[in-house]
Amino acid sequence: EDQVTQSPEALRLQEGESSSLNCSYTVSGLRGLFWYRQDPGKGPEFLFTLYSAGEEKEKERLKATLTKKESFLHITAPKPEDSATYLCAVQAIGRLGGGYNKLIFGAGTRLAVHP
Amino acid sequence: GAVVSQHPSRVICKSGTSVKIECRSLDFQATTMFWYRQFPKQSLMLMATSNEGSKATYEQGVEKDKFLINHASLTLSTLTVTSAHPEDSSFYICSAQHRTGYSYEQYFGPGTRLTVT
Numbered sequence: 001e002d003q004v005t006q007s008p009e010a011l012r013l014q015e016g017e018s019s020s021l022n023c024s025y026t027v028s029g030l031r032g033l034f035w036y037r038q039d040p041g042k043g044p045e046f047l048f049t050l051y052s053a054g055e056e057k058e059k060e061r062l063k064a065t066l067t068k069k070e071s072f073l074h075i076t077a078p079k080p081e082d083s084a085t086y087l088c089a090v091q092a093i094g095r096l097g098g099g100y101n102k103l104i105f106g107a108g109t110r111l112a113v114h115p
Numbered sequence: 116g117a118v119v120s121q122h123p124s125r126v127i128c129k130s131g132t133s134v135k136i137e138c139r140s141l142d143f144q145a146t147t148m149f150w151y152r153q154f155p156k157q158s159l160m161l162m163a164t165s166n167e168g169s170k171a172t173y174e175q176g177v178e179k180d181k182f183l184i185n186h187a188s189l190t191l192s193t194l195t196v197t198s199a200h201p202e203d204s205s206f207y208i209c210s211a212q213h214r215t216g217y218s219y220e221q222y223f224g225p226g227t228r229l230t231v232t
Contacts, residue, residue: 031219032218032219032220034220034221036223041206041226041228042225042226043119043121043208043210043223043224043225043226044159044208044210044223045223046117046220046221046222046223049218049220051217051218087158087159091219101147101149101164101212101219101221102149102161102164103149103161103210103221105158105159106158107157107158108158
């Protein structure tokens with residue numbers, strides 16, 4: 001069964017204290033791994049898509065990496081405005097090799113950055 | 116680019132009435148849209164996959180007759196909660212699939228907070 005596990009469940013950082021969020025996954029065939037940011041009472045905001053092991057993408061203080069079993073979201077020198085829930089999701093290739101578009105979400109990591 | 120809107124953002128209705136939520140992709144065409152439900156401090160739960168011009172595919176345990184989905188055009192999908200009850204109160208979020216080459220990225224709307232009294 002396809003599954004996504006995120007850790008830690010919650011993380012509290014001081015401003016400027018770098019850290020990493022983990023997303024472990026098991027999927028029959030990976031089409032893509034997605035990272036989203038969600039603020040309270042809002043829809044998820046797209047951050048990154050990663051497609052193959054070894055791929056890395058960066059955006060401001062965020063950097064996402066991918067291996068065959070997990071992805072990391074590295075946050076460098078975070079600021080209070082980076083406080084949010086970060087969601088990881090995988091999209092699996094269908095059994096017949098065709099498109100299969102569902103996203104399977106992890107439970108998320110709630111990040112709080114304090115000044 | 117890749118902006119998705121939802122309307123209304125908040126709605127309060129009385130038990131037994133129906134409520135319609137609209138999801139629009141503003142700057143791209145989406146043959147596939149998705150409807151999610153989210154409970155407080157929990158992750159997103161997929162309710163159904165909506166394909167333009169065909170019937171929606173519902174996830175196990177989601178009542179088709181209660182949550183009616185229509186995807187009449189490439190930029191609009193609607194979710195109607197019929198005969199709403201207090202237990203239907205939740206945060207409903209839609210997403211639209213944006214296909215570019217091999218990529219199938221999903222962009223989410225801002226969500227609709229439904230309260231049934």
